Amino acid sequence: MAPIGVGSSNSTKILKSGEGKLWILLVGVNEYEDKGLPSLRYPSVDCQGLGEALAKATQGFPNKEVIIHHDFATQLPTLESIRQSLERIVSQAQSQDSMLLYFSGHGMLEENSQQAVLCFRDTRKDDLLGSGLALQELLQMLGNSSSHQQMLCLDTCHSGDMNLLKAGGNARDAVNLETANPTLQMMDVLRQRASKSKGFCALLSCDRGQKSWEFPELGHGVFTYFLMQGLLGEAADQYGVIEADGLYKYVYRQTLLYIDKLNEQLRLVNQQKRDRGDRKFYPEYPRQTPKRIVEGVGELVIGFKSVQAVSNQVRRGLIIDGFTKNENTVQLVDIFSKYGGFQIEYSYGINCSLAEIKADIQKLISWSEEPINQSQTQLFVRKQTPTLLLYLRGYFEDAEDGESWLVLSNGVRLSRSWLRQELRRATKAKQIIILDCLYVKSLNVNLLQEWIEDLQCNTEFGQCMIAAANVEEPEAFLKIILKTLSVVDSQVGLSSARWIADLQKQLSPQGIKLYTWLSGTQAIIDILPRNISIINSIPSVSPQLNEKKQKQNRKSHLW
Template identity: 50%
Template sequence: MCPVGVRTSHSTHALETGVAKLWLLLVGVNQYEDEQIPGLHYSALDCQGLGEALNAATQGFPQKEVMIYHDFGEQQPKLENIRASLKQIAAASKPIDTVIFYFSGHGMLDSLSQQVVLCLQDTQKEQLTDTGLKLQELLQLLENCSAQQQLLILDACHSGGMTLLGARGETDPQLNPTLELVEVLRKRAAQRKGFYALLSCDRGQQSWEFPQLGHGVFTYYLIQGLRGEAADSVGVIEADGLYRYVYHQTLTYIDKANQQLRVINQLKKGRGDNSIHSEYPSQTPKRIVEGVGEVILGLKPQQIPSSQHPRQALIVEGLPKSKNSLDLSKILSTAGSFEVNYWTVRGKNSQLDVRKAIQKCLLSPSFAETTTPEAATTVFLYLRGQIRETEPGEARLVLSEDIFIERSWLRKQLRRCRSQQIIILDCPEQQGLGTVSVRDWVEELQIGLDAGQCLITAAVPANDSEVFAQTLVETLNQGMQPTGLTAAAWITQLQVQLAQTDIQLYFWLSGSQGIIEILPGKTLFSVENLHTKPENTDNSKPDDLSSALGIDYTYLRDLLKNKRWLEADKETTKLILKASGRKKQNFLEIEDVINFSCKDLYTIDNLWVNYSYGHFGFSVQQRIWQSIKDTSATDPLLALMIGNAKVAASETCIDFANRVGWRLKDSWVDYENLVWQGDAPIGHLPYFGFLEQVWRVRLLGVWEWHSAIATASWWELCVALFSRLESCQVDDSETA
């Protein structure tokens, strides 16, 4: 969770009347004269973009002076220029003034003096303290400045040429001085009230650059915040509000990037490709401030309407008009921020008209050439029709008797498109003709590993032709969360929802430039409740609190009803142990799980499902397991050592834990660090606290940690729980 912010009353009077002056000194360095210092892609753009955002936010402040130094500007980011500007500010500023210093570039740690040095364009690695701006020197120059309000923003621990796939940190220890940065700035903050520092990352972390954003992720959200996203209810932008906004948005973006990696890795594993991408290391913006103060940065600028819409959607309904496709278009238009066109293929529409509509969506010149980084240009194309094979290597998507789309033609249009793509093919089977082949369409329509593309195809049984479109709508409704819904998360939800249906579902996800958003996130600093009740949810009927063992579930119901997730999870563990007679032992054995009361299991599960609106519950977790379970191991060497079944179980366990948020990167998340507020992954709760934890499994008298054998043993208990839920369902259906 974000730390509690400090703030007093908002007073912008001195700045708005010109009594106080705002001093802005911004520095960004891409390329260094010393070839030993690696270049960066976006530091100069960071500086340039932040300067524009600050200018817009401070239009109402008549007294301000802006000094900007970056690779593309008239004034180059050299040491002499920066020192001269700092001295000018120190000499001319008054106590009532505010000073903001921003730096984007490499920070280094001098190996001899252990001093942190900000690397400027003419800095030499072998002479760091003589040719760079020492942090202590910068702080001393600011100390000489009489301005009482000082804000230091450092995006100084960059990763270099990071791309979305396969991110790696730098190996040079000189390029990661965050520990020393934090300590020096903390001491300075303790000495002076009104000093405020924002760092792009915490100890041991680095700042990542994402091509999709056109900036480092930290500065990108600084810019967005200054453009009004971080303004309070009266339109004032101050340092602590900006920090809270950047903190949440940065963490969310990295998490979404990891979601996308997990799905891409799943695809690679399914194809036998073991070159799995590692997840991105955390980047947690840090605030350093002592005492109570308020640094005003600006006022929410007036929004300038854009002449171009960066998100375009086309719904082509090739079968009798469907309420689900209409609902889909409404969701995309409202929650998805798409400009939507809805077509039904009948009447006067010709094949040429349909093709032109698809081309307009995918290839509009003004749309495709949009270069603004505020929102990635994205197209959403939903086509509903029947697949028919025509000749070897060719096929058609038939929309009506005389209108069809050849696969080769669609592939050509997709390859010409320069925007992120979300392509959905909904293909009901034709009565009496058997199943259709949709797998080939996914293979043929792919446009490359680097391109941002999400392909989802489904062969739908003829006797239930609406089920896929209905599931699309349901999962999008479930995905209306403050953090939005990514293509990766949507694919996971569809897999879970359709795991036990007869639908053939195939998908593809790629992209090295950024995250594909289905529903963009909203700007919210805090989320009091995990979910908002959907309009069509009916919880008016009484809850079933029945128990075969005389257990009272009223308290659990009340906790869940009030969204007290942590307490509800602990109560669930307590009740399950009580029902199994294992209160003293504190965990269940395999026999306890296999014989657990069906009635009580149903009661607990239904309460979780109902009060999380389908987000949590054992049955939700069971569907996730159904969608990923496998009997073959991907590590043949380990399979030879301990057996294929154990390795497969261990790999499925880790995949499951990653999906529900119980693992982060290569480690299990501690119980207290699970998501109890905000947006948790689907199936995150209830946690299996009633099973002996994976790191506490005793094997051959030795405590195992992260071993495949221990993980497989723990997963056996989890599978027993899912199987018990399944067998209870079968028993109920037979009784009925």
């Protein structure tokens, strides 16, 4: 719905000069004293992460105050303590001040009055209005404040029991099936409040009838996770300004995109189960559509993009071309390092010894099992899962005893059983395995399929494997890999499920069979993450670079 008016504010100048104060109140409730209100996993961590993100975004605001109530904080999320904080903010805030309020926890509908109620640590289900905070009362308090710039974020979409979803994500609900979803009532009273103030804006984690999802991969509720990422700079405009409108649009797009990607991966996993005759399918996640309630648009500035970039050292890869230097392989290294965010080690040439190849693979596996170095200020911002990439290029052969090898041009043979053993050590990482077979030296027409089946690992974060062979045109598979990677929208990225579909579409007309395996229901395996860089075209590889690699005999270490 189009806004009915345009508010005018100079909040950027006022906040940066210190003339206006930014008041921040963050509330998260994991544990409830009333056993009828089940515990939640992430609200307190959501508060901590959001507090850290806001601290970075508001570094340029000299006059601010942050009050936090959650299970691990000095100030617990009880009704009395939160009411005291609210009354203090409302009474002291001046007209030039801005307010940001955030709540993560259960929201319930009081049966008799049909009022939406925010539930705190000591809220009782048999006395919601007396022991919780009705949203209507909260909005009345905000209406009595002199502050003209107010933003309210609610992550409270809880209704029903979604324990049937065993794929890894959980809905912030688990109350009782008979508990009515309060979202509709929330939206009604929020619209009434917004119609009276052009400086008021509310963000809800989901629409009516929907759930607010939590995912172990993110370590947060998906709505709050993208709030944090937006505040860390991803929602900033070209000038580095983070406004409420831009933040909402970012959170809206990324929440939908994340769940769509995960469902796409689940569909492919379920198709594999169907092909094997397994009818125990993973259910897909219902949509979560964040909502915005606003009637007037002004400069509701929340912060600025921090100049300090967050280092992401959780993607590493090893590319082994068992033959001589190859322009296409070098280009693959370039794409994965620049646009995939991988730190790549690249080996090629006829002088690769078996001991060195094994050592490189073991180094990659061992890295994935090491704890991720994360600064103290990033502990609650992101839960990072390592992603390892292994690309192997050579020809494949087998023996009567069932063993099989990847063979390089110099005769070095890497056994499948050894590789299987190593991959199964990487239990804490997402795995991307690419087998580029120049030809199959075997009468077994199912040899590549056997490789895919034998290398499958029970890693909770998932495994993506692809393999193909083309005797007539050895470069065909690699060229199509490059083609599919070079047309990716950087704002969306490329998930493993989407990449498999793209490869199948490109390879099928050429008569090349693609062998695949995809597992993982708790995390999205991204081949190219979104926003690593804008991929307009793939840069050519300079002759000087190739010559340098050749002089190095066989390796280029980019770690």
